[in-house]
Amino acid sequence: xxxxxxxxxxxxxxxxxxxxxxxxxxxxxxxxxxxxxxxxxxxxxxxxxxxxxxxxxxxxxxxxxxxxxxxxxxxxxxxxxxxxxxxx
Amino acid sequence: xxxxxxxxxxxxxxxxxxxxxxxxxxxxxxxxxxxxxxxxxxxxxxxxxxxxxxxxxxxxxxxxxxxxxxxxxxxxxxxxxxxxxxxxxxxxxxxxxxxxxxxxxxxxxxxxxxxxxxxxxxxxxxxxxxxxxxxxxxxxxxxxxxxxxxxxxxxxxxxxxxxxxxxxxxxxxxxxxxxxxxxxxxxxxxxxxxxxxxxxxxxxxxxxxxxxxxxxxxxxxxxxxxxxxxxxxxxxxxxxxxxxxxxxxxxxxxxxxxxxxxxxxxxxxxxxxxxxxxxxxxxxxxxxxxxxxxxxxxxxxxxxxxxxxxxxxxxxxxxxxxxxxxxxxxxxxxxxxxxxxxxxxxxxxxxxxxxxxxxxxxxxxxxxxxxxxxxxxxxxxxxxxxxxxxxxxxxxxxxxxxxxxxxxxxxxxxxxxxxxxxxxxx
Numbered sequence: 001x002x003x004x005x006x007x008x009x010x011x012x013x014x015x016x017x018x019x020x021x022x023x024x025x026x027x028x029x030x031x032x033x034x035x036x037x038x039x040x041x042x043x044x045x046x047x048x049x050x051x052x053x054x055x056x057x058x059x060x061x062x063x064x065x066x067x068x069x070x071x072x073x074x075x076x077x078x079x080x081x082x083x084x085x086x087x088x
Numbered sequence: 089x090x091x092x093x094x095x096x097x098x099x100x101x102x103x104x105x106x107x108x109x110x111x112x113x114x115x116x117x118x119x120x121x122x123x124x125x126x127x128x129x130x131x132x133x134x135x136x137x138x139x140x141x142x143x144x145x146x147x148x149x150x151x152x153x154x155x156x157x158x159x160x161x162x163x164x165x166x167x168x169x170x171x172x173x174x175x176x177x178x179x180x181x182x183x184x185x186x187x188x189x190x191x192x193x194x195x196x197x198x199x200x201x202x203x204x205x206x207x208x209x210x211x212x213x214x215x216x217x218x219x220x221x222x223x224x225x226x227x228x229x230x231x232x233x234x235x236x237x238x239x240x241x242x243x244x245x246x247x248x249x250x251x252x253x254x255x256x257x258x259x260x261x262x263x264x265x266x267x268x269x270x271x272x273x274x275x276x277x278x279x280x281x282x283x284x285x286x287x288x289x290x291x292x293x294x295x296x297x298x299x300x301x302x303x304x305x306x307x308x309x310x311x312x313x314x315x316x317x318x319x320x321x322x323x324x325x326x327x328x329x330x331x332x333x334x335x336x337x338x339x340x341x342x343x344x345x346x347x348x349x350x351x352x353x354x355x356x357x358x359x360x361x362x363x364x365x366x367x368x369x370x371x372x373x374x375x376x377x378x379x380x381x382x383x384x385x386x387x388x389x390x391x392x393x394x395x396x397x398x399x400x401x402x403x404x405x406x407x408x409x410x411x412x413x414x415x416x417x418x419x420x421x422x423x424x425x426x427x428x429x430x431x432x433x434x435x436x437x438x439x440x441x442x443x444x445x446x447x448x449x450x451x452x453x454x455x456x457x458x459x460x461x462x463x464x465x466x467x468x469x470x471x472x473x474x475x476x477x478x479x480x481x482x483x484x485x486x487x488x489x490x491x492x493x494x495x496x497x498x499x500x501x502x503x504x505x506x507x508x509x510x511x512x513x514x
């Protein structure tokens with residue numbers, strides 16, 4: 001019984017973890033539109049596979065970046081610019 | 089009386105009218121221009137020859153009216169079991185996983201922004217599964233509707249394109265030759281599915297396949313040329329949605345809606361046809377006691393349909409469609425299908441030779457072309473290692489399982505005496 005309770009608490013903590021995670025700013029399409037083409041904004045299209053290939057909507061100038069290479073992003077993209085991730 | 093023909097024809101074009109084929113078509117014409125049109129014609133001709141051979145009247149008795157019978161008698165039980173199981177099961181699990189996601193995105197991006205794409209993909213999968221669970225006849229009857237919507241949509245767009253501005257001032261005027269071996273050979277993959285033999289061959293079974301093949305070829309030729317006229321060639325070659333670009337350029341927003349309907353119907357038709365194709369193939373194996381673990385009688389269709397639907401659902405939930413590897417697995421399953429058609433041609437050639445039929449050489453020649461093409465496309469693919477590894481593991485594992493099954497539960501195939509080998513019209 002004790003083990004079940006521990007497991008339940010662990011599952012609850014795990015499911016709530018995103019709530020306590022660091023906040024990531026969200027951006028509406030209308031907010032991004034005027035920034036398109038700006039030198040201070042880097043748009044990363046992080047969709048992969050068919051999520052990307054079958055989509056009709058691809059932001060002009062967006063760079064495809066794989067989340068599996070997240071560690072290398074620091075060296076790849078300028079830190080002084082606004083980085084926008086497009087995932088859906 | 090014509091309805092069975094229509095159903096058989098629409099099942100044959102299930103894969104050919106899918107959005108994946110439209111992508112290959114758009115990219116192919118942009119990369120190879122006029123030469124690609126010739127490749128389309130050649131591939132359609134190859135498919136027609138293969139169909140006429142696999143469904144040769146003299147094979148009806150000797151091949152026992154089915155793909156399984158043809159392969160078992162032509163190449164032996166273990167190779168037949170292995171090839172059928174691997175090619176069919178990989179097809180039904182992998183291609184729908186990719187296609188359904190395409191339908192989901194089309195619905196979300198074209199019709200309803202707020203509707204989740206995965207939700208729609210699951211709805212399509214659920215509807216097709218329910219149709220099969222309700223009864224095979226319902227799943228068959230809906231197929232002409234799916235194929236009809238795709239054909240009608242493409243026809244409307246073609247007619248609009250012919251009368252449009254780019255027909256007099258084409259955007260891509262360079263229609264010269266450009267040779268890309270894998271793309272040209274890959275045109276063979278566009279016309280797969282015509283080897284599907286409807287279970288009840290009470291009528292001339294070649295006719296529906298021919299009737300479906302010719303309109304598809306002409307429509308593809310028109311669509312390919314129009315795409316090139318309306319969309320710049322470099323853009324058409326590099327895009328992942330050439331059919332959407334062409335539809336948008338031809339008819340604007342209504343063109344997107346029409347193409348959206350074609351994509352969703354094409355996906356539904358392809359998934360439905362693949363379910364039929366696989367279930368019928370497995371049923372053929374089960375009836376001969378050649379399906380490992382299954383008793384020697386008709387297939388538990390509902391159980392298998394449910395299992396396939398669950399596995400596809402799990403693949404989608406696990407995000408397989410978001411992995412680049414899925415495209416390699418899909419290519420592998422298509423190449424295994426190509427290999428299967430090649431082996432069917434070889435088997436047909438071998439049986440026809442035993443019957444002293446003059447068309448036996450065609451079987452060997454076609455078989456050779458299909459098998460060599462499958463091997464060439466494998467070697468030329470960017471992810472050849474993944475394709476080879478996947479195919480080899482699946483083939484070896486299935487061959488071992490098939491051998492063990494036959495060793496444990498021997499099944500005996502009746503062979504025809506010389507007197508019976510005269511063929512027949514049953």
